[in-house]
Amino acid sequence: MTASQAAESDTFSSAFYEFKNIPVFFGRVMDAGITQIQVSTAKGQDSEVAAIYHGGDYNRYWFAAFPSKEDGYIVTALDAKGQIISQVTYK
Helix, strand or coil, rough: CCCCCCCCCCEEEEEEEEEECCEEEEEEEECCCCCCEEEEECCCEEEEECCCEEECCEHHHHHHCCCCCCCEEEEEECCCCEEEEEEEECC
């Protein structure tokens, strides 16, 4: 896994940055149906629900961090019913 990676779709954007071995994820939500962003390890052992913020520019932004580096991550955008809208894998 590189120190930083990014991905974008029509529904949400995501980026990964490693800060002193702490994985930090962030992005922008474009799809109004997305109510939750979940970041999990590729092995599915741990997951974090991202905080979503409403920006002053009428966009929504999200942020999540893990306490330690893992081998891979999956970022999932979910709707209010928990259905997957979009998903990005970082390796």
